Amino acid sequence: MGLGERWLEAAYRGDAWLIALRPLEALYRRVVARRAAAYAAGRQPVWRAPVPVIVVGNITLGGTGKSPLVAWLGRRLLDRGWRPGIVSRGYGGRAAAYPLWVDGSTPVTECGDEPRMLFEQTGLPLVVDADRPRGAGRLLEAGCDILISDDGLQHHALGRDLELVVVDGRRGFGNGRCLPAGPLREPLSRLAGVDAVVINGEPAFVPPGGAHGMTLVPSGWRHLASGERYPVAPLPFSGPVHAVAGIGNPRRFLATLEALGVEATLHPFADHHGYRGGELDFGDGRPVVMTAKDAIKCHGLAPADSWVLEVEACPDDGFAAWLEARLETFRSFREASRSGAGG
Known part of the structure; x- marks a missing residue:
């Protein structure tokens, strides 16, 4: 931080x-x-x-x-x-x-x-x-x-x-x-x-x-590389994950994941962080999940098993x-x- x-x-x-x-x-x-x-x-x-x-x-x-x-x-x-x-x-x-x-x-x-x-x-x-x-x-x-x-x-x-x-x-x-x-x-x-x-x-x-x-409601998962979409449940990945959040309030993202039953290790970055790729290599093969805002900048940089949580305002x-x-x-x-x- x-x-x-x-x-x-x-x-x-x-x-x-x-x-x-x-x-x-x-x-x-x-x-x-x-x-x-x-x-x-x-x-x-x-x-x-x-x-x-x-x-x-x-x-x-x-x-x-x-x-x-x-x-x-x-x-x-x-x-x-x-x-x-x-x-x-x-x-x-x-x-x-x-x-x-x-x-x-x-x-x-x-x-x-x-x-x-x-x-x-x-x-x-x-x-x-x-x-x-x-x-x-x-x-x-x-x-x-x-x-x-x-x-x-x-x-x-x-x-x-x-x-x-x-x-x-x-x-x-x-x-x-x-x-x-x-x-x-x-x-x-x-x-x-x-x-x-x-x-x-x-x-x-x-x-x-x-x-x-207002509440932010998770609307589904998107596989970062392929763009394929999946419902919120069941989870399209397994095991603990690494949660990447370069947003203004990363802990809100972690709280959302926990509410979905996702066991996550949070990796907070500065808001609007410009990813170069090395930050997303955690070396243990676990899935990586991220916000839609981070996903915009992580195409071609994130591991193959990377997922985007889409949310909608209600x-x-x-x-x-x-x-x-x-x-x-x-x-x-x-x-x-x-x-x-x-x-």
Whole structure:
């Protein structure tokens, strides 16, 4: 575990030595507040798309289950007759030019692991661009009539109609402090201004009022090399396994495996870790299991007996009903706009 991962664990535990970083936290909070105020007051430009924009993000560092909710939301919108597109910053990737269209052949080194994963899970139009308004514009040119901004909560240059914040139920908000004295990207007061808070898993803390619940449900196994799919049970492999997790919260992956009856030795790596192959050679012939996010980067590097656990987000019925009501509002506005343009 690297220095960054050890610091993050300390921030979620609330280790006492982090008190020494509070002067830097105060500075960070001032910078965040001034930046948000500049956009709110019009001193920094905010681009408003002519279609609804839904931002899915978090206010903490580390994995929360945001990407599965983005995938669920994209599929839900498609099923409801919308033409959704996803815009992402593409963390960890570096392309020669932007905006970058992502498809099944786009190198992860160019687009980042999460955009490639989201494309493979949804098949939706997906553009990577740190300039989110520019990337959103490219999606509009492709005919998208509703946009999802993946991990875009702190990217104020792109105007939004809905803000959804995902929180890990087990880790919550850690010690409740902002960077670098804690894991928060923004103060907890930010939650009062978002449209919905979604708690991933049973909360080990008192959730904000009106928060919705979500669970990540294993949907099946995929053999990494062949792509063949198998049900969750019975297990398509035998014996203890090595669990590889280069995600924001590797222990959540281990807990999921244990709930499935898989005896696993966890090998945590930094979020967005770029595998080179040697890390996956454990020398004992045991099967290797990994997340979908890791699998994107491990083709041709992992042992032959390697498996991917696919999971899907399942928000509670209250969130689904709330979302349907908001989508109906968007749909009514869209139809009224079309009628006005036609008249």
